[in-house]
Amino acid sequence: MSxxxxxxxxxxxxxxxxxxxxxQARSTARLTSLLDAAAAVVDGIGxxxxxxxxxxxxxxxxxxxxxxxxPDRIAVLHALSGRSMTRFAAEGIPxxxxxxxxxxxxxxxxxxxxxxxxxxxxxxxxxxxxxxxLDLQPRAGDRTxxxxxxxxxxxxxxxxxGLEANDELQFRVEVALELCxxxxxxxxxxxxxxxxxxxxxxxxxxxGYLIGAYGNPxxxx
Amino acid sequence: MSxxxxxxxxxxxxxxxxxxxxxQARSTARLTSLLDAAAAVVDGIGxxxxxxxxxxxxxxxxxxxxxxxxPDRIAVLHALSGRSMTRFAAEGIPxxxxxxxxxxxxxxxxxxxxxxxxxxxxxxxxxxxxxxxLDLQPRAGDRTxxxxxxxxxxxxxxxxxGLEANDELQFRVEVALELCxxxxxxxxxxxxxxxxxxxxxxxxxxxGYLIGAYGNPxxxx
DNA sequence: TCGTCACCGAACGGAATTCGATCATCAGGT
DNA sequence: ACCTGATGATCGAATTCCGTTCGGTGACGA
Numbered sequence: 001m002s003x004x005x006x007x008x009x010x011x012x013x014x015x016x017x018x019x020x021x022x023x024q025a026r027s028t029a030r031l032t033s034l035l036d037a038a039a040a041v042v043d044g045i046g047x048x049x050x051x052x053x054x055x056x057x058x059x060x061x062x063x064x065x066x067x068x069x070x071p072d073r074i075a076v077l078h079a080l081s082g083r084s085m086t087r088f089a090a091e092g093i094p095x096x097x098x099x100x101x102x103x104x105x106x107x108x109x110x111x112x113x114x115x116x117x118x119x120x121x122x123x124x125x126x127x128x129x130x131x132x133x134l135d136l137q138p139r140a141g142d143r144t145x146x147x148x149x150x151x152x153x154x155x156x157x158x159x160x161x162g163l164e165a166n167d168e169l170q171f172r173v174e175v176a177l178e179l180c181x182x183x184x185x186x187x188x189x190x191x192x193x194x195x196x197x198x199x200x201x202x203x204x205x206x207x208g209y210l211i212g213a214y215g216n217p218x219x220x221x
Numbered sequence: 222m223s224x225x226x227x228x229x230x231x232x233x234x235x236x237x238x239x240x241x242x243x244x245q246a247r248s249t250a251r252l253t254s255l256l257d258a259a260a261a262v263v264d265g266i267g268x269x270x271x272x273x274x275x276x277x278x279x280x281x282x283x284x285x286x287x288x289x290x291x292p293d294r295i296a297v298l299h300a301l302s303g304r305s306m307t308r309f310a311a312e313g314i315p316x317x318x319x320x321x322x323x324x325x326x327x328x329x330x331x332x333x334x335x336x337x338x339x340x341x342x343x344x345x346x347x348x349x350x351x352x353x354x355l356d357l358q359p360r361a362g363d364r365t366x367x368x369x370x371x372x373x374x375x376x377x378x379x380x381x382x383g384l385e386a387n388d389e390l391q392f393r394v395e396v397a398l399e400l401c402x403x404x405x406x407x408x409x410x411x412x413x414x415x416x417x418x419x420x421x422x423x424x425x426x427x428x429g430y431l432i433g434a435y436g437n438p439x440x441x442x
Numbered sequence: 443t444c445g446t447c448a449c450c451g452a453a454c455g456g457a458a459t460t461c462g463a464t465c466a467t468c469a470g471g472t
Numbered sequence: 473a474c475c476t477g478a479t480g481a482t483c484g485a486a487t488t489c490c491g492t493t494c495g496g497t498g499a500c501g502a
Contacts, residue, residue, distance in 0.1 A: 061449075064448095
């Protein structure tokens with residue numbers, strides 16, 4: 001009945017949304033350019049105003065090609081958020097696993113810092129908020145993106161820092177991410193570079209929340 | 222330079238989204254029924270699937286009338302969230318001002334409890350999350366809904382509980398609301414009645430956050 | 443050179459939005 | 473009281489915009 005997962009699921013994300021898997025080289029490039037285009041537009045005008053025509057234009061392709069790969073407009077956004085998440089897992093998690101992290105708190109802080117960086121520089125990242133905003137009528141049991149990231153973090157925290165990987169830890173990490181996410185969204189809502197007051201507070205809050213639950217590992221030394 | 226406000230602004234909210242202000246009695250009634258219709262539909266199917274035709278039908282009017290008052294479909298949603306906020310201020314704030322609240326913490330907790338109740342029973346409330354979700358490209362200086370509610374809370378906290386109404390307090394209350402909001406949204410995402418694990422955690426987090434900043438007033442007695 | 447992969451863009455359908463015609467209310471003049 | 477012009481309010485067919493489909497054409501690999 002345990003709902004947390006243990007590691008590799010973080011990298012195996014929603015590519016199932018595609019209608020056709022690209023086979024030839026040019027088509028994988030096309031797919032990439034479609035997602036890049038969507039990311040760029042979404043950063044500029046927000047996901048609600050993103051039209052399929054805009055994606056096609058900016059990617060230098062036609063509307064039909066968009067629909068060769070994606071079942072509908074929303075699927076593009078889901079794929080984009082999936083790609084961001086995969087990148088986050090592929091690049092961020094190893095950085096967090098670095099032996100430099102003396103304890104779980106440092107690992108978490110590294111993850112959050114990395115996350116803020118993604119808000120700043122990863123196209124489409126801030127506009128989608130990991131895509132959870134799109135899950136307007138989610139079915140119970142659906143995995144949220146934050147849930148998947150949380151699972152990856154949990155696996156690092158348990159395998160390298162001695163925390164027990166159970167539902168409670170998964171829940172708390174998920175909550176911490178949710179908290180951070182909301183403040184970061186606010187931080188970047190008006191300020192393209194992130195209002196420092198809110199980005200700082202996001203890190204402080206998440207930190208405080210987890211320390212409240214698990215104690216401060218630095219002072220246990 | 223102070224950005225907090227001191228009370229009455231909480232009731233003067235975004236009616237500026239209207240194309241035409243209603244003048245005669247029948248038109249104010251019409252406007253109300255349009256918003257009621259939107260709220261009912263939005264609760265059922267989510268704001269993305271809400272069509273202008275549905276609003277008109279359910280309100281017993283025509284599409285053209287919708288557009289007499291609102292510049293576009295999204296504006297209806299903004300107005301709806303504005304009305305929810307106004308109600309929250311009009312009904313919730315007095316409840317919070319009750320002399321029963323021994324200290325600021327109890328006032329805040331009452332506010333949050335009231336908020337959870339609104340998620341449960343106020344039509345359209347949970348679907349819109351105070352409408353901030355829709356603010357995809359807000360202009361700098363725009364007031365967020367949470368910001369306005371925070372201002373109202375700040376005025377209660379300062380006038381009745383001795384906290385100094387300054388930018389810092391406004392900021393912290395806003396952050397607390399944002400934190401609560403994100404967890405409540407999550408709590409109600411799958412469960413129409415609110416997943417207790419997340420609603421509880423929302424209150425705990427907001428409480429812990431403010432106590433961390435201002436101390437526990439109960440233990441000062 | 444055949445079969446499949448990719449791509450295109452006109453055409454279709456539904457939803458958003460416009461706009462001029464029509465009805466209702468109100469003020470004030472007789 | 474009644475008329476009357478002005479303005480408020482409503483309507484809904486027409487238009488425009490956008491998501492999505494589909495049949496046709498070009499490109500790649502065996």
